[in-house]
Amino acid sequence: MKIAKQFLKKFRYGKEIIVVSGLPRSGTSMLMNMLASGGMEVVSDRVRESDPDNPKGYFEDERVKDLEKDPDKSWLRAARGRTIKVISHLLKDLPDENYYKVILLRRNLEEIVASQNKMLDRRGEPNPIGDDKAIEAYRNHLINTKVFLRRAPNFEVLELQYTQVIQDPFESARKVNEFLGGLLDVGAMASVVDSALYRNRKEKSQRLSLS
Numbered sequence: 001m002k003i004a005k006q007f008l009k010k011f012r013y014g015k016e017i018i019v020v021s022g023l024p025r026s027g028t029s030m031l032m033n034m035l036a037s038g039g040m041e042v043v044s045d046r047v048r049e050s051d052p053d054n055p056k057g058y059f060e061d062e063r064v065k066d067l068e069k070d071p072d073k074s075w076l077r078a079a080r081g082r083t084i085k086v087i088s089h090l091l092k093d094l095p096d097e098n099y100y101k102v103i104l105l106r107r108n109l110e111e112i113v114a115s116q117n118k119m120l121d122r123r124g125e126p127n128p129i130g131d132d133k134a135i136e137a138y139r140n141h142l143i144n145t146k147v148f149l150r151r152a153p154n155f156e157v158l159e160l161q162y163t164q165v166i167q168d169p170f171e172s173a174r175k176v177n178e179f180l181g182g183l184l185d186v187g188a189m190a191s192v193v194d195s196a197l198y199r200n201r202k203e204k205s206q207r208l209s210l211s
Helices: 002-013 028-038 062-066 074-079 088-093 109-123 131-151 162-167 169-179 186-191
Strands: 017-022 083-085 100-106 155-161
Touching (some): 017 028, 017 088, 028 083, 028 186, 088 131, 109 131, 155 169
Parallel strands (some): 017 083, 017 100, 100 155
């Protein structure tokens, strides 16, 4: 039944677009690096270069930032059969004409906020919102995002926990490979995961993650 549904989606929408998504600082750049290393073509303009916050690169395309306001999103058709990073706040702005396989990264919300705070400090930028308010906003956003993804007929979703990817990169790579059809190099994907970059750890990491 599942294979039949996937066939119908591809027939209707064309080859799927692989979307790596999540909140900022949730491990999306790491997963993009895994997919690229595993043999998947990445949609990236490389405008945003690597830095101390993401020493292995961001794998982003600047056009994604305009999804909410740009009426012409036809450029995304060229991403069919490839992978692109889209922050979770913009998933709802992806055009309905495509078939999306979304890999959604989840991470402890305290860790995300701590990582963002350090990034802002490093850049000398002010923090516009308190930690508690940010965590509550993120929690509500993730709930709404899951509801949207569950209802959208042209989306399929695989959820991964950031900490699980760090702790067992091979098993996480295996799950991603299975979700995407089984043609990627799992060993190469797992080899690029660097646990040393897990720099904002919190105890009881599941407490503030969306279940």
